[in-house]
Amino acid sequence: MPVMMNIAPVRAFKDNYIWVLQDDAGQAAVVDPGEAQPVIDYLREKGLTLTAILITHHHPDHVGGVPRLLETHDVPVFGPGSERVPGMTAPLGQGDRAELEAMGLSFEVLDIPGHTAGHIAYVGHGVLFSGDTLFAAGCGKVFEGTPAQMHDSLSKLAALPPETQIYCGHEYTEANLRFAAQVEPDNQAIQQRLETVAAQRRNDEVTLPSTIALELETNVFLRGGSESVKQHAEQHAGRRLDSPVDVFGTVRAWKDGR
Ligand code: ZN
Ligand code: FE
DSSP, rough: OOOOOOOEEEEETTTTEEEEOOOTTEEEEEEEESSHHHHHHHHHHTTOOEEEESSSSOOOHHHHTTTHHHHHHHOOOETTTTTTOOTSSEOTTOEEEEGGGGEEEEEEEEEEEEESSSSSEEETTTTTEEEEEEHHHHHHHSSSHHHHHHHHHHHHHHSSOOOOOEEBBBBOOOHHHHHHHHHHHHHHHHHHHHHOOOOHHHOOOOOOOOEEEHHHOGGGGGOTHHHHHHHHHHHTTTTTTOHHHHHHHHHHHHHHOO
């Protein structure tokens, strides 16, 4: 069912995006407000009223602005039930829903551990908020989980409808594509996307949202099944890689400079 909802980026720190969902009635919700001031400025500029905060994981660049926003806005804070999130009122996990009652929006919650142990995603209304798990043309570093967990989490997201729009936590797309072109040099879709994205970045444009369909074509972390990715990963590792998890782990370590 179509819902009147707009999603706009608010930039924070060097390359974070705080996503602002807004409706025609001037109500808003924010995803991962690592900083409060840019959100406060944006809400004032657009004449929006904050009605909810959604958090994907506990890292400071995603939750840092919450306490200050709560000083002036009495709103629910949705977040991962197994992580420490300041002011969290609705701890969520797999199978739960985030009900943004004021805006009439409802998101399904998926557990996607790997970057952090309790990382969650929000899915609904044709969009995915993937935090630091699935990036455009990349994925987050595996800080608190195992490569197998991260691989599972990414597979879960990859199985969403292809037209799903992806809103992630950082502007890493160009660097991700430059790496992807090394892992899969013969992939034309990666080359093409790199050209598009490099031009966007020269103009300081936002390269998001992505879509699941585009990620399936250009995200080497979802493409462990591709013969070319497997071959290049095996070359990098200097050994045979027998499973998609091995391929994923190798590509992740390669990107990490290991
Ligand atoms: Zn993070
Ligand atoms: Fe982050």
